[in-house]
Amino acid sequence: xxxxxxxxxxxxxxxxxxxxxxxxxxxxxxxxxxxxxxxxxxxxxxxxxxxxxxxxxxxxxxxxxxxxxxxxxxxxxxxxxxxxxxxxxxxxxxxxxxxxxxxxxxxxxxxxxxxxxxxxxxxxxxxxxxxxxxxxxxxxxxxxxxxxxxxxxxxxxxxxxxxxxxxxxxxxxxxxxxxxxxxxxxxxxxxxxxxxxxxxxxxxxxxxxxxxxxxxxxxxxxxxxxxxxxxxxxxxxxxxxxxxxxxxxxxxxxxxxxxxxxxxxxxxxxxxxxxxxxxxxxxxxxxxxxxxxxxxxxxxxxxxxxxxxxxxxxxxxxxxxxxxxxxxxxxxxxxxxxxxxxxxxxxxxxxxxxxxxxxxxxxxxxxxxxx
Ligand SMILES: Cc1cc2nc3c(=O)[nH]c(=O)nc-3n(C[C@H](O)[C@H](O)[C@H](O)COP(=O)(O)O)c2cc1C
Numbered sequence: 001x002x003x004x005x006x007x008x009x010x011x012x013x014x015x016x017x018x019x020x021x022x023x024x025x026x027x028x029x030x031x032x033x034x035x036x037x038x039x040x041x042x043x044x045x046x047x048x049x050x051x052x053x054x055x056x057x058x059x060x061x062x063x064x065x066x067x068x069x070x071x072x073x074x075x076x077x078x079x080x081x082x083x084x085x086x087x088x089x090x091x092x093x094x095x096x097x098x099x100x101x102x103x104x105x106x107x108x109x110x111x112x113x114x115x116x117x118x119x120x121x122x123x124x125x126x127x128x129x130x131x132x133x134x135x136x137x138x139x140x141x142x143x144x145x146x147x148x149x150x151x152x153x154x155x156x157x158x159x160x161x162x163x164x165x166x167x168x169x170x171x172x173x174x175x176x177x178x179x180x181x182x183x184x185x186x187x188x189x190x191x192x193x194x195x196x197x198x199x200x201x202x203x204x205x206x207x208x209x210x211x212x213x214x215x216x217x218x219x220x221x222x223x224x225x226x227x228x229x230x231x232x233x234x235x236x237x238x239x240x241x242x243x244x245x246x247x248x249x250x251x252x253x254x255x256x257x258x259x260x261x262x263x264x265x266x267x268x269x270x271x272x273x274x275x276x277x278x279x280x281x282x283x284x285x286x287x288x289x290x291x292x293x294x295x296x297x298x299x300x301x302x303x304x305x306x307x308x309x310x311x312x313x314x315x316x317x318x319x320x321x322x323x324x325x326x327x328x329x330x331x332x333x334x335x336x337x338x339x340x341x342x343x344x345x346x347x348x349x350x351x352x353x354x355x356x357x358x359x360x361x362x363x364x365x366x367x368x369x370x371x
Contacts (some may be wrong), residue, residue: 001013001330002355002358005209005231006209006231007232009172009173011091012037012038014038014073015233016038016039016222016234017175017211018033018038018235020096021043021247022044022045022099023043024041024046025049025246026245026247027082027083028245028246029240029247030088032242033239033351034083034094034128034350035087035092035345036348040083040087041131044099045097048109049065051309052316055083055320059323060075061077064078066079072107073113073114076096076111080096080118081118084118084122087128089249093131094128095128095130096156098112098134099135099137100134100136100139101136101137104137108137112132112142115151119149120168131152131154132146132149132153133154133156135292139165139171140169142169143171146271153171153173154173154174154175155174157176158185160202163199163202163210164203167203168216173209174200175211176210176212176213176214176230178191178194178195178213178214180215180335181214181215181336182236182334183268183274184273186271187272187295187298187313191217192216192225193228195214196225196228196230197229200228209231211232211234212225212234213233213236215337217237217335217341217354218238218340219354219356223362232286237255237334237338237341238334239336239350240255241256241341242346242347243345243347248323248327249320250325251322251334254343258338258339261277262277262338262339263277263335263337264281266287266295267284267288267292274334274335276334280331284314287311291311292306315331
């Protein structure tokens with residue numbers, strides 16, 4: 001068994017966070033991860049896609065047993081209560097991943113308020129819905145609301161500077177997200193090997209924990225993250241390719257099938273994104289180079305101000321194709337570690353395997369190297 005400050009803080013069995021992978025549903029994945037002793041995260045950004053990507057929104061509602069005609073707050077409330085119901089008997093712990101970017105502020109507030117209200121109405125939920133996880137924006141200003149309501153606050157960042165801002169904002173657990181990771185990355189990304197120890201050195205102390213994400217998929221990478229000073233890890237791509245994962249079949253299988261150098265970076269909704277390499281994503285990368293070169297230069301440009309909508313149209317069409325099992329047109333996001341993932345196990349089996357390998361490595365390291 002591996003005990004860390006993260007397992008102690010959250011009362012979970014393993015120092016593993018299952019990533020909230022929006023805008024796609026991972027409602028059932030979250031239940032499975034929480035029941036396997038990890039922190040399970042719900043993605044919530046699919047709630048924004050009711051009109052432009054109904055296939056994404058409808059999958060979110062269907063897997064969460066919510067009525068798609070309800071408003072955003074009610075849909076989320078239904079999903080939170082369902083998750084609580086399905087994890088409470090096994091002592092599962094979970095939280096929603098809420099985007100807090102400036103343009104979504106109004107909606108972020110609705111989502112956080114919905115979670116606060118759910119716990120007020122049913123205090124038993126405080127044992128399961130323990131975490132508020134925020135992403136894709138500035139953490140400053142959210143602390144009073146989130147920590148005032150008694151949540152453990154986790155926020156994800158891509159740089160040492162952003163980690164220091166989290167610390168100033170009062171975040172409890174800072175997730176350092178390296179460039180190896182799946183889907184959206186940063187305009188000026190750092191890889192995990194540099195980012196994890198950099199963030200640990202800058203912000204880790206008795207009040208602030210650090211979790212590493214990006215490229216972590218097995219016991220070796222978990223052990224390495226702990227050796228770099230992390231209190232736990234965040235895993236997305238590894239959880240995506242599991243039996244319980246809500247992702248479309250084609251997406252899950254494509255992660256399993258990915259080979260050496262199996263991903264590339266091209267435009268995503270809100271900036272650079274890591275996609276599985278296939279002819280469709282290669283075409284998207286070429287178009288990105290022409291129409292959104294900032295993705296490769298590290299100079300942000302916004303879809304909001306671009307007159308030419310062809311990149312976002314291409315992306316939407318490609319994601320729709322995944323849901324329709326149209327292999328030719330499909331484009332799927334995943335992390336570099338896809339090339340190291342060769343199976344689609346049940347979540348509990350995968351987690352046990354990761355933990356067993358990490359324990360063996362941590363025990364063996366001393367014997368093997370120290371004289
Ligand atoms: C398909 C997919 C969708 C994702 N969507 C989100 C998201 O909506 N919000 C977020 O904070 N991170 C998102 N991520 C990133 C994960 O939270 C996590 O940082 C990443 O998967 C970790 O790297 P790994 O893929 O190597 O495990 C997504 C990742 C994937 C693969």
